[in-house]
Amino acid sequence: MENLSYLFVAYAIIFAVIFGYVIFIWRRQAVLEAELRAMEARMRALEEGAGPPQPAARPGS
Amino acid sequence: MSGRGIRLWLGLVTLALMLAALYMIFVYVPTEAEQGIVQRIFYFHVPCALVAFVAFALVAIAGVFYLWLGQQVWDDLGYAAAETGMVFCTLVLVTGSIWAKPIWGAWWTWDSRLTTTLILWLLYGGYLMLRAMAGDSEQGARFGAVVGIVAALDVPIVIVSVRLWRTIHPAVLVTRQGGHGLEDPRMVATLLVSLAAFTTLFIWILCLRFATLRMHTRLGALARSLALAEAAAQDS
Numbered sequence: 628m629e630n631l632s633y634l635f636v637a638y639a640i641i642f643a644v645i646f647g648y649v650i651f652i653w654r655r656q657a658v659l660e661a662e663l664r665a666m667e668a669r670m671r672a673l674e675e676g677a678g679p680p681q682p683a684a685r686p687g688s
Numbered sequence: 689m690s691g692r693g694i695r696l697w698l699g700l701v702t703l704a705l706m707l708a709a710l711y712m713i714f715v716y717v718p719t720e721a722e723q724g725i726v727q728r729i730f731y732f733h734v735p736c737a738l739v740a741f742v743a744f745a746l747v748a749i750a751g752v753f754y755l756w757l758g759q760q761v762w763d764d765l766g767y768a769a770a771e772t773g774m775v776f777c778t779l780v781l782v783t784g785s786i787w788a789k790p791i792w793g794a795w796w797t798w799d800s801r802l803t804t805t806l807i808l809w810l811l812y813g814g815y816l817m818l819r820a821m822a823g824d825s826e827q828g829a830r831f832g833a834v835v836g837i838v839a840a841l842d843v844p845i846v847i848v849s850v851r852l853w854r855t856i857h858p859a860v861l862v863t864r865q866g867g868h869g870l871e872d873p874r875m876v877a878t879l880l881v882s883l884a885a886f887t888t889l890f891i892w893i894l895c896l897r898f899a900t901l902r903m904h905t906r907l908g909a910l911a912r913s914l915a916l917a918e919a920a921a922q923d924s
Contacts, residue, residue: 633729633789636727641779670917
């Protein structure tokens with residue numbers, strides 16, 4: 628069982644990096660979905676002539 | 689099936705394959721005689737490298753199509769592949785370094801395979817920095833496509849580096865004598881399952897990131913339409 632700590636650290640880093648990246652994508656996606664829903668609602672409101680027009684928000688990347 | 693449904697199924701398949709790979713790595717496969725237990729890093733290290741190479745090749749292909757057709761979808765695909773490839777390339781360098789310490793006695797050595805892989809990582813790091821600084825501009829996308837294509841030329845150099853130059857990095861998959869360097873069929877089976885797990889993981893993450901970038905593109909178009917519509921409403 629020599630060098631077990633190296634094996635453990637290598638696998639821990641792999642899973643930590645992959646989980647971290649997937650969570651980053653999910654969070655980014657949730658933010659964009661919320662922005663998209665809000666913008667679509669404003670577009671519908673503008674087309675129907677209801678509600679005061681507001682300045683367009685700049686989307687995040 | 690919707691895009692979300694496909695991504696869910698891909699995620700579940702990835703999870704199942706990853707669990708199977710972990711079982712084989714830690715229970716099924718025999719311990720390598722010379723290096724001992726630390727050699728098991730190999731079963732994730734090699735698939736990470738192969739997946740990173742595929743990702744960077746995809747960046748180049750998407751770059752060619754973007755320059756040729758000028759469609760945003762190719763730029764989004766290239767960007768998603770470059771970012772995903774960078775994650776796996778980083779894991780290759782980190783796990784390789786951790787494996788090198790007990791075997792070679794050093795975290796890093798300027799070996800041909802390691803150096804060319806580090807160059808590959810730096811090239812795509814430059815690509816991502818360029819994209820981050822250029823924002824959503826069309827010029828940034830065009831420059832990015834060119835950098836992505838040129839950087840991918842390093843991929844075949846990384847692959848053949850162990851044959852071209854003197855190296856201490858093992859040539860496991862195809863040795864200098866021909867054939868592969870895995871002594872036990874269980875090692876081959878474990879590597880193949882691990883490779884399948886990382887391939888589906890790569891496709892899943894790529895789909896997730898690509899969907900996010902498509903949504904960003906759609907949001908940008910909608911923001912422009914909304915600004916025009918609001919300006920027209922204020923004028924009237």
